[in-house]
Amino acid sequence: MRNGDVSFWWHTQGVPPRHLSLPESTEADVCVVGGGYTGLWTAYYLKRTDPGLRIVVLEAAFTGFGASGRNGGWVTAALPGSRSRYAKGPRGREGVRALERALRDTVDEVARVCQAESIDASLVKGGTLAVATSPAQDARLREQLEHDRAWGDGEDVVTYLGKAELAKRMNVAAAEGALFSPDCARIQPAALVAGLAEAVSRLGVDIYEATPVTSIEPGVASTPFGDVRAKYVLRCTEGFTARLPGLRRILLPMNSAMIVTEPLSDQAWAEIGWDGYETVGDEAHAYMYAQRTADGRIAIGGRGVPYRYASGLDDRGTVAPATVSQLTEILHHMFPATQSAKISHAWCGVLGVPRDWCAAVHLNQASGLGWAGGYTGHGVTASNLAGRTLADLVRGERSELVTLPWVGHRSPRWEPEPLRWTGVHSLYAVYRTADRLETRKASPRTSPLARVGDIISGIPH
Ligand SMILES: Cc1cc2nc3c(=O)[nH]c(=O)nc-3n(C[C@H](O)[C@H](O)[C@H](O)COP(=O)(O)OP(=O)(O)OC[C@H]3O[C@@H](n4cnc5c(N)ncnc54)[C@H](O)[C@@H]3O)c2cc1C
Numbered sequence: 001m002r003n004g005d006v007s008f009w010w011h012t013q014g015v016p017p018r019h020l021s022l023p024e025s026t027e028a029d030v031c032v033v034g035g036g037y038t039g040l041w042t043a044y045y046l047k048r049t050d051p052g053l054r055i056v057v058l059e060a061a062f063t064g065f066g067a068s069g070r071n072g073g074w075v076t077a078a079l080p081g082s083r084s085r086y087a088k089g090p091r092g093r094e095g096v097r098a099l100e101r102a103l104r105d106t107v108d109e110v111a112r113v114c115q116a117e118s119i120d121a122s123l124v125k126g127g128t129l130a131v132a133t134s135p136a137q138d139a140r141l142r143e144q145l146e147h148d149r150a151w152g153d154g155e156d157v158v159t160y161l162g163k164a165e166l167a168k169r170m171n172v173a174a175a176e177g178a179l180f181s182p183d184c185a186r187i188q189p190a191a192l193v194a195g196l197a198e199a200v201s202r203l204g205v206d207i208y209e210a211t212p213v214t215s216i217e218p219g220v221a222s223t224p225f226g227d228v229r230a231k232y233v234l235r236c237t238e239g240f241t242a243r244l245p246g247l248r249r250i251l252l253p254m255n256s257a258m259i260v261t262e263p264l265s266d267q268a269w270a271e272i273g274w275d276g277y278e279t280v281g282d283e284a285h286a287y288m289y290a291q292r293t294a295d296g297r298i299a300i301g302g303r304g305v306p307y308r309y310a311s312g313l314d315d316r317g318t319v320a321p322a323t324v325s326q327l328t329e330i331l332h333h334m335f336p337a338t339q340s341a342k343i344s345h346a347w348c349g350v351l352g353v354p355r356d357w358c359a360a361v362h363l364n365q366a367s368g369l370g371w372a373g374g375y376t377g378h379g380v381t382a383s384n385l386a387g388r389t390l391a392d393l394v395r396g397e398r399s400e401l402v403t404l405p406w407v408g409h410r411s412p413r414w415e416p417e418p419l420r421w422t423g424v425h426s427l428y429a430v431y432r433t434a435d436r437l438e439t440r441k442a443s444p445r446t447s448p449l450a451r452v453g454d455i456i457s458g459i460p461h
Contacts, residue, residue: 001343004318007070008260008299008345009190016194018062019201022208025226028056030394031233033213033221035059036068037380038372039236040196041387044113046394047203055205056228058221060212060240061315064193067239070317070349071380072258072289072301074279075110076128077103077183080375080382081358081406083151089405097152099404104157104183106385110192111185113384119195121187122294126277128184129161131172133334136438136446137283138176145179157181170273170280172334186277186291189380215245218367232363232394235371238379239350242311249413251352251374252420253311257304257319258348259327261341263296271337284438285431285450288330298338300331304348307424310417317347351377354411357457361386361407363393370394374411427457 005011030046032039035057043055059065079086079100086096107125114121132138141160148158161169161178169180201207215222221233237244239253264272274280274292281289290300304323308314324346332339354360354374359382363370370393372386373379389401401407414420434450 001324002345003324004314004316004347005345006065006317007190007347007349008258009073009188010064010069011345012295013188013190013194015062016198019059019207019209022058022211022223022225022228026056026228028054028206028228028230029232030055031221031228031230032057032236033216033234034066034236034238034240035063035197035207035209036066036236036238037193037196037383038238038386039234040193040200041384042234042236042372042390043200043205044196044203045388045391047200047205049391050395051204056230057200057205057207058211058213058223058228059207059209062209063197063207064190067349067351067379068193068383069190070258070347071189072279072299073187073189073291073380074128074289075107075123075185075187075380076279076378077107077181077381078378079103080378081409082356085356085358086405086409089409091403091405093151095403095405098400099406102385102401102404103381106381107183107185110381110384113199114192114195117195117199119192119199121189121192121195123185123187124277125182125185126279127180127182128279128281129166129169129178129180130281130283131166131178132176132283133172133174134439135176135442135444139444140283140446141177141179157183167273169276169278171271172280173336174333180278184279186279187380188294213244216369218369230368232368232370234390234394235369236373238352238373238375240313241352241373243313248311249416249420251354252307252414252424253313253350254307254353254377254424255303255305255348255350256301256377257323257327257346258299258301259319259324259331259343259346260293260299261297261331261338262344264298264338264341268337268341269296272335282334284435285453286428286435288327297344298331298335300327302327302330303428306428307421309421313350314348317349319346319348323348351375351379355414356411358409358411359386359406360409360411361389361393363390423456427453430456
């Protein structure tokens with residue numbers, strides 16, 4: 001089994017030719033820091049609407065090195081935050097509904113750009129299944145459905161599938177039921193980010209790789225090779241943000257780990273089903289997420305080691321053996337037909353989590369400084385919407401996008417260490433115990449321990 005090496009996705013994609021580092025100090029209209037989806041989508045929409053703009057993207061490693069080249073490939077319309085928290089914004093509940101609609105439309109927007117720019121990201125819009133694998137999880141799904149209905153989601157947005165209906169789509173061992181939402185697509189994430197970087201370059205954006213930004217001040221991003229002076233400097237560094245001076249407590253770099261099987265046999269696929277290529281997750285507190293890949297494997301992810309002390313990162317994504325075993329156990333439990341399949345590759349990455357678990361998009365017109373991120377694991381779709389929104393903010397467009405409730409949303413800071421580390425590790429210890437208890441007792445009620453975890457974390461529901 002290969003471990004680390006950034007991701008399986010990059011391993012199969014093959015690394016495209018590298019861009020040079022910044023050769024010397026330069027000037028631009030817009031300087032984007034970070035070459036993941038957020039930075040590249042922002043550059044894409046800015047240059048498409050205003051081809052005269054000089055745009056520079058500065059990337060510390062290579063485009064797609066971060067979460068954008070390592071994720072589970074869910075182009076999901078899930079809200080990266082809490083309805084009740086966003087509803088406190090000036091547009092109230094109606095603003096939350098507008099943001100949710102915009103996210104659903106964005107799934108199609110990603111597909112549209114893939115087609116328009118000839119990006120072959122193996123995109124299939126098969127929807128998403130949240131599968132309950134215990135009675136307590138099933139109870140949570142039904143609560144979630146009630147909550148969604150109370151917010152106005154109809155059958156076109158989310159439906160409950162009983163065991164028999166789920167089995168028509170796929171066989172998940174111990175499944176009690178599932179929620180199905182049509183607004184999700186599966187992609188090969190590195191193929192998307194590679195294609196996007198190519199499209200952005202074609203439009204005339206200058207991408208500099210192996211160029212770490214060491215500080216951001218109004219009008220200037222500094223690197224070891226020189227400065228980029230620009231009216232607008234946009235920070236698009238999500239899970240890596242804590243490395244920049246003064247930003248240690250803004251976004252917590254939460255770890256997520258994945259494994260992928262070798263291609264499964266026809267017999268295994270006949271047992272599992274899954275012909276609709278839905279993305280699949282469970283309803284555990286320490287939940288899993290999975291996709292059926294274009295080449296007939298299952299890629300499955302989960303939390304693993306949730307957080308490294310002092311916002312530490314593991315650059316190449318090496319996964320602890322215990323995490324590989326945990327994920328393999330979940331895979332075998334849910335899909336017994338995978339028991340004899342080898343695990344080909346394991347890797348991990350970081351995503352950015354704000355203290356109130358609500359993503360944000362910001363631009364200060366006076367200083368020219370902006371940023372977007374904190375998508376809490378739902379960034380593939382949200383980064384496109386955030387990129388379009390940042391582009392509108394820079395161009396002074398009074399579009400509907402700039403009025404959505406995550407624009408200007410402010411989250412509290414994370415606690416200093418060692419509180420931050422202790423809090424996150426205790427939280428996941430509590431969640432894992434709650435998951436074990438729920439499975440063992442087969443009780444139709446959420447473990448009270450998990451409620452304690454929710455209170456510690458401030459995770460919104
Ligand atoms: C394992 C895993 C699975 C996930 N699964 C899903 C999923 O299925 N669906 C979903 O919606 N979301 C998922 N996410 C989250 C999603 O991938 C991210 O939210 C999204 O990719 C964030 O994009 P980004 O461009 O903001 O950040 P990133 O992709 O992390 O890009 C940031 C870039 O900034 C660069 N950078 C950092 N610091 C500097 C600096 N100082 N100077 C220059 N460059 C810098 C980094 O090298 C990096 O390339 C997952 C994340 C992980 C880690």
